[in-house]
Amino acid sequence: MFESFNPTPRILMGPGPSNVSPRVLGALSRPTIGHLDPQFIGLMDEIKQLLQYAFNTENTFTIALSAPGSAGMEACVVNLIEPNDKVIVCINGVFGTRLKENIERVGAQAIIVEDKWGDPVTLDKVEGAFKANPTVKALAFVHAETSTGARSDAKTLCQLAKKYNALSIVDAVTSLGGSELKVDEWGIDAIYSGSQKCLSCVPGISPISFSDKAVEVLKSRKSKVQSWFLDQSLVMNYWSGEGKRSYHHTAPINSLYALHESLLMLKQEGLENAWQRHHNLHLALKSGLEKLNIEFLVDEPHRLPQLNSVLIPNGIDDNTVRTALLSKYNLEIGAGLGQLAGKTWRIGLMGSTANEQNVALLIAALQDVLS
Amino acid sequence: MFESFNPTPRILMGPGPSNVSPRVLGALSRPTIGHLDPQFIGLMDEIKQLLQYAFNTENTFTIALSAPGSAGMEACVVNLIEPNDKVIVCINGVFGTRLKENIERVGAQAIIVEDKWGDPVTLDKVEGAFKANPTVKALAFVHAETSTGARSDAKTLCQLAKKYNALSIVDAVTSLGGSELKVDEWGIDAIYSGSQKCLSCVPGISPISFSDKAVEVLKSRKSKVQSWFLDQSLVMNYWSGEGKRSYHHTAPINSLYALHESLLMLKQEGLENAWQRHHNLHLALKSGLEKLNIEFLVDEPHRLPQLNSVLIPNGIDDNTVRTALLSKYNLEIGAGLGQLAGKTWRIGLMGSTANEQNVALLIAALQDVLS
Numbered sequence: 001m002f003e004s005f006n007p008t009p010r011i012l013m014g015p016g017p018s019n020v021s022p023r024v025l026g027a028l029s030r031p032t033i034g035h036l037d038p039q040f041i042g043l044m045d046e047i048k049q050l051l052q053y054a055f056n057t058e059n060t061f062t063i064a065l066s067a068p069g070s071a072g073m074e075a076c077v078v079n080l081i082e083p084n085d086k087v088i089v090c091i092n093g094v095f096g097t098r099l100k101e102n103i104e105r106v107g108a109q110a111i112i113v114e115d116k117w118g119d120p121v122t123l124d125k126v127e128g129a130f131k132a133n134p135t136v137k138a139l140a141f142v143h144a145e146t147s148t149g150a151r152s153d154a155k156t157l158c159q160l161a162k163k164y165n166a167l168s169i170v171d172a173v174t175s176l177g178g179s180e181l182k183v184d185e186w187g188i189d190a191i192y193s194g195s196q197k198c199l200s201c202v203p204g205i206s207p208i209s210f211s212d213k214a215v216e217v218l219k220s221r222k223s224k225v226q227s228w229f230l231d232q233s234l235v236m237n238y239w240s241g242e243g244k245r246s247y248h249h250t251a252p253i254n255s256l257y258a259l260h261e262s263l264l265m266l267k268q269e270g271l272e273n274a275w276q277r278h279h280n281l282h283l284a285l286k287s288g289l290e291k292l293n294i295e296f297l298v299d300e301p302h303r304l305p306q307l308n309s310v311l312i313p314n315g316i317d318d319n320t321v322r323t324a325l326l327s328k329y330n331l332e333i334g335a336g337l338g339q340l341a342g343k344t345w346r347i348g349l350m351g352s353t354a355n356e357q358n359v360a361l362l363i364a365a366l367q368d369v370l371s
Numbered sequence: 372m373f374e375s376f377n378p379t380p381r382i383l384m385g386p387g388p389s390n391v392s393p394r395v396l397g398a399l400s401r402p403t404i405g406h407l408d409p410q411f412i413g414l415m416d417e418i419k420q421l422l423q424y425a426f427n428t429e430n431t432f433t434i435a436l437s438a439p440g441s442a443g444m445e446a447c448v449v450n451l452i453e454p455n456d457k458v459i460v461c462i463n464g465v466f467g468t469r470l471k472e473n474i475e476r477v478g479a480q481a482i483i484v485e486d487k488w489g490d491p492v493t494l495d496k497v498e499g500a501f502k503a504n505p506t507v508k509a510l511a512f513v514h515a516e517t518s519t520g521a522r523s524d525a526k527t528l529c530q531l532a533k534k535y536n537a538l539s540i541v542d543a544v545t546s547l548g549g550s551e552l553k554v555d556e557w558g559i560d561a562i563y564s565g566s567q568k569c570l571s572c573v574p575g576i577s578p579i580s581f582s583d584k585a586v587e588v589l590k591s592r593k594s595k596v597q598s599w600f601l602d603q604s605l606v607m608n609y610w611s612g613e614g615k616r617s618y619h620h621t622a623p624i625n626s627l628y629a630l631h632e633s634l635l636m637l638k639q640e641g642l643e644n645a646w647q648r649h650h651n652l653h654l655a656l657k658s659g660l661e662k663l664n665i666e667f668l669v670d671e672p673h674r675l676p677q678l679n680s681v682l683i684p685n686g687i688d689d690n691t692v693r694t695a696l697l698s699k700y701n702l703e704i705g706a707g708l709g710q711l712a713g714k715t716w717r718i719g720l721m722g723s724t725a726n727e728q729n730v731a732l733l734i735a736a737l738q739d740v741l742s
Binding site for chain 2: 008020026039043202204230248249255
């Protein structure tokens with residue numbers, strides 16, 4: 001009745017996961033060793049260094065959380081925010097909404113700055129919220145909204161947070177490895193990402209990094225972190241590289257082999273080169289979509305190269321097209337999410353997916369399916 | 372400076388991870404597809420059914436949580452327990468202590484029933500705690516204490532919980548697939564396990580199952596679950612198999628390929644056969660250890676076949692022996708944990724690790740290293 005699972009391979013041009021290269025899948029399937037094995041401790045140390053490279057940071061506390069990006073988001077919130085704290089949270093898509101939900105579940109007060117889905121966060125509104133609320137502990141926002149494809153100005157937002165003496169908490173799930181991101185230069189205090197977007201690793205891991213200031217805030221909390229699993233004051237000792245690691249949980253060993261390999265590939269390509277590749281492929285995609293008269297949701301200056309939200313043409317059925325792409329071409333694009341469901345498609349050009357071959361195929365396949 | 376990671380293979384005879392078979396590693400490295408792909412939805416449905424088989428349950432809510440066993444523990448606690456609830460928690464090792472920590476971080480009151488590390492939970496003490504506390508919401512205990520190798524009488528403990536109208540929350544991280552476990556027959560309300568013990572899958576996944584009564588308790592909560600990521604009322608809709616799944620997070624796709632394969636292997640062997648194999652290998656190990664005059668920590672009737680805590684012989688240095696086993700034989704055994712550190716070794720015979728070859732090698736290697 002049950003058989004081994006042998007999936008038909010797909011070309012993954014949705015909002016993640018992106019295609020995982022044979023090289024990363026090869027690393028993934030190397031023999032499992034113990035998580036306290038000296039070999040594995042060495043691997044964890046290298047992952048920390050490679051993540052520092054990818055994040056553009058020297059933050060000591062830079063690790064790979066043993067759970068997906070959603071848990072990375074929650075980890076940043078529950079470790080840095082305490083009950084009754086005030087947090088400004090910017091909502092311009094699904095993931096800003098999720099940040100608010102996390103903040104409220106801590107018992108903190110979320111001060112909402114709202115923008116239209118598809119627009120970036122409006123800087124003036126954020127400054128207004130800071131002026132109206134003098135005791136804000138943190139500003140939380142999404143750098144690259146995966147639900148809309150809009151990029152917000154993370155650098156200026158973090159400057160605003162600093163100006164008003166607040167921490168910055170940044171969602172970089174879709175930006176890490178795909179477009180400019182400079183944790184130290186921009187002064188980001190807490191950042192989380194996902195393994196399955198522009199790093200093109202398997203899903204299930206969330207790279208996170210805390211500034212020294214954020215670590216200080218964590219260490220001087222009045223109350224315990226409400227989550228034991230996500231308590232980074234404990235996780236920190238599991239990832240500390242000086243031979244005095246203390247057991248916390250069992251790391252997802254093989255997934256970390258894969259993350260190491262995908263980060264190594266990023267380093268070998270060069271971070272700036274990877275950003276440029278995503279940008280170039282976005283331009284190629286844009287040119288192809290224009291010929292099909294397909295329009296973008298997001299205004300040009302705010303578009304993410306790696307996540308392209310486009311408007312479903314009038315008279316075209318969302319599901320029919322996506323099903324046809326999948327069944328005829330083994331090609332996956334993403335549906336709209338939340339209030340954009342049925343109105344947009346999300347075309348991902350992330351990590352290993354971002355190459356000329358895939359862009360050409362998508363344009364040809366769309367042309368066929370839409371005709 | 373950085374290179375691809377190619378670990379020296381080890382024989383994993385510690386407390387987990389256990390050895391992952393080539394068959395499971397093969398499944399793990401199949402091409403990543405989307406988590407909303409119809410193929411993947413079919414896989415999730417099969418995983419639910421295979422987990423029901425492994426747990427001996429017909430519970431509708433039986434899923435694989437996208438994080439390690441520690442998160443499975445936390446999921447059971449935060450979903451079923453609310454602030455100010457009273458929970459009896461049995462502590463006879465590290466993981467009972469962790470349960471208490473989770474209960475207290477919810478803002479609930481932990482009523483502690485303590486036993487010596489290496490002993491099973493004393494049933495009379497639990498009944499005494501119920502009698503002394505008439506409004507207890509749940510009883511939480513560890514079926515198979517991974518830190519000591521002691522098995523508690525889960526069946527009778529769950530009967531006690533039922534008698535006093537309390538939910539039972541059971542840690543089966545080390546028991547699932549390795550020794551008798553009958554969720555429905557024993558009346559377990561909430562159970563969590565790990566992928567990397569007797570299932571011999573890669574680490575990072577926690578199988579969990581809730582009885583209908585537990586689901587009812589979750590659905591009639593007064594307050595929101597404090598963790599968004601672990602809120603099973605949301606996760607439930609992600610795992611629902613009737614074509615109306617709603618997005619929650621991105622599942623660890625490749626790890627679920629591996630879990631499916633390992634569960635399939637368990638079903639092909641037969642659950643009772645797997646329990647018998649663990650038992651037989653434990654007897655072979657015991658016989659070998661007796662010849663080396665190595666004694667068990669746990670009294671014979673309460674020993675877990677899959678996790679054997681033994682006393683480090685007088686005059687023998689813990690670390691020297693484990694290091695020698697690892698460097699000369701590529702063989703890992705576990706150190707003692709918590710108050711047993713330096714006093715015990717933990718010898719795992721879990722899942723794929725549990726075969727005659729490994730037992731023979733361990734005895735020979737120990738004989739060499741100890742001589």
